[in-house]
Amino acid sequence: MAELEKIKKEKQRKRYADAPVFTDKASYRPDDVNETGLCFVGHEISEDGKAMNQFLHYDQLYTIRHGWNSPFFKGLLDGKIMGTRCPICKDTWVPVRTHCWNLDCDLAKTEWVEMPLTAKVHTWTVAGWSGRSSLKRLPIVLVYAVIGESKVAIANELHQIEPWNVEFNMPLKVVFRPKKERKGIITDFHFEPAEGWEPGPMTEEKERIQNLIEPVYKWVSTLK
Numbered sequence: 001m002a003e004l005e006k007i008k009k010e011k012q013r014k015r016y017a018d019a020p021v022f023t024d025k026a027s028y029r030p031d032d033v034n035e036t037g038l039c040f041v042g043h044e045i046s047e048d049g050k051a052m053n054q055f056l057h058y059d060q061l062y063t064i065r066h067g068w069n070s071p072f073f074k075g076l077l078d079g080k081i082m083g084t085r086c087p088i089c090k091d092t093w094v095p096v097r098t099h100c101w102n103l104d105c106d107l108a109k110t111e112w113v114e115m116p117l118t119a120k121v122h123t124w125t126v127a128g129w130s131g132r133s134s135l136k137r138l139p140i141v142l143v144y145a146v147i148g149e150s151k152v153a154i155a156n157e158l159h160q161i162e163p164w165n166v167e168f169n170m171p172l173k174v175v176f177r178p179k180k181e182r183k184g185i186i187t188d189f190h191f192e193p194a195e196g197w198e199p200g201p202m203t204e205e206k207e208r209i210q211n212l213i214e215p216v217y218k219w220v221s222t223l224k
């Protein structure tokens with residue numbers, strides 16, 4: 001019996017990493033958080049810096065355990081975009097993958113790499129409606145953008161552009177909020193057109209989009 005227990009324990013040791021000890025804790029829960037909105041209210045980072053949990057208030061308190069993906073969210077706090085790369089085929093991903101997707105790589109565990117703060121538009125849309133907290137910011141340009149040499153695209157807002165001027169493959173830069181406002185969440189950054197990029201001339205399609213968006217601007221201007 002004792003032998004069986006020993007084997008079981010040994011197995012467990014191999015299967016699970018030690019539980020992280022969370023020592024670096026931040027709380028920014030506002031006094032006026034209400035029961036109908038979505039609000040990130042804090043996070044904790046483990047002693048060894050490897051694991052990060054986040055606390056989200058959305059009707060009730062949720063804990064988001066980032067586990068192996070923690071370096072991406074910790075990177076946001078530092079104004080960095082962290083991606084992962086396969087050590088064998090060198091494919092790179094943001095949003096990150098913990099293991100390679102190529103069958104030949106036999107689920108190789110990926111390694112962390114700091115990505116450049118440059119991207120290009122893969123695809124995009126203009127939001128004319130949103131949750132209550134964003135209504136006054138409408139219309140919002142949402143892009144799926146490829147950061148650096150990533151094999152996948154990440155979604156975020158594109159600022160500093162007339163919504164009808166967005167173009168496929170246009171070059172972008174990643175822009176972070178000031179350090180003290182960052183929470184280790186995706187809205188810590190947004191995209192803006194790269195320096196020197198100028199929109200192409202007005203086209204029929206751009207005019208069509210402009211006509212669709214005009215009523216949104218009009219409606220938003222009536223919001224208190």
Ligand SMILES: [Zn+2]
Nearest residue numbers: 086089100105
């Ligand atoms: Zn690979």
